Amino acid sequence: MFALRRLVSTSVRNGRSAHTLPDLPYAYEALEPIISRDIMLKFRNGRSAHTLPDLPYAYEALEPIISRDIMCLHHQKHHQAYVTNYNAAEQKLKEAIEKGDVSAQIALGPALRFNGGGHINHSIFWNNLTPKSTEPSKELCKAIINSFGDAAKMREVLTAAAVGVQGSGWAWLGYETRTACLRVATCANQDPLEATTGLVPLFGIDVWEHAYYLQYKNVRPDYVKAIFDIINWDDVSERYKKVHGC
Numbered sequence: 001m002f003a004l005r006r007l008v009s010t011s012v013r014n015g016r017s018a019h020t021l022p023d024l025p026y027a028y029e030a031l032e033p034i035i036s037r038d039i040m041l042k043f044r045n046g047r048s049a050h051t052l053p054d055l056p057y058a059y060e061a062l063e064p065i066i067s068r069d070i071m072c073l074h075h076q077k078h079h080q081a082y083v084t085n086y087n088a089a090e091q092k093l094k095e096a097i098e099k100g101d102v103s104a105q106i107a108l109g110p111a112l113r114f115n116g117g118g119h120i121n122h123s124i125f126w127n128n129l130t131p132k133s134t135e136p137s138k139e140l141c142k143a144i145i146n147s148f149g150d151a152a153k154m155r156e157v158l159t160a161a162a163v164g165v166q167g168s169g170w171a172w173l174g175y176e177t178r179t180a181c182l183r184v185a186t187c188a189n190q191d192p193l194e195a196t197t198g199l200v201p202l203f204g205i206d207v208w209e210h211a212y213y214l215q216y217k218n219v220r221p222d223y224v225k226a227i228f229d230i231i232n233w234d235d236v237s238e239r240y241k242k243v244h245g246c
């Protein structure tokens with residue numbers, strides 16, 4: 001498989017029409033458990049393909065706040081689609097770079113931003129939530145008080161931001177490195193927080209309808225209110241510690 005990939009690359013470098021890898025005659029997961037889907041993808045792409053991370057809990061674990069149906073669809077269909085489409089866009093980018101086709105590279109920008117952002121955002125989101133009861137660390141509590149006055153005010157500001165997102169997007173509690181303060185920000189679509197605002201993501205609320213509509217219908221404020229009961233403060237505190245240093 002690697003030799004085949006090298007042959008394709010050599011053809012591109014020599015200015016000949018690029019040969020393309022033939023489709024597999026079966027699904028990537030068809031040879032499991034002998035050869036895993038991940039290994040098949042890596043062999044095919046000649047590099048590490050991005051893969052859908054496992055949820056850190058069962059699909060029904062966040063009930064009754066988020067139903068099993070929503071979690072299954074959200075993770076297995078929506079997040080998987082971002083991963084699949086990001087891998088495809090990344091592969092096209094690699095080919096455009098090999099061809100020196102700058103126009104094609106630029107044209108891939110929106111697909112990379114949307115699908116790469118979707119992968120980044122959801123990978124954080126799953127870990128931001130938990131069925132367990134957790135509390136923010138002392139250091140994070142201090143940062144919340146310094147930045148917002150108190151936890152209730154932080155919640156009020158983040159809630160207003162999440163409810164107010166027009167269309168699809170995310171509301172974030174992020175860390176501003178320049179001031180060492182916490183900030184609330186919103187992102188449209190799947191724009192990743194750090195790449196588009198400079199804030200380091202600590203906790204995100206997915207306010208795309210796919211995240212809540214099956215259960216909360218059009219009442220986004222009820223979903224946003226409820227999600228505060230399943231925040232994984234251990235994860236958020238760890239993210240704060242990583243970026244703040246203590």
Ligand SMILES: [Fe+2]
Pocket residue numbers: 074078122206208210211
């Ligand atoms: Fe989502």
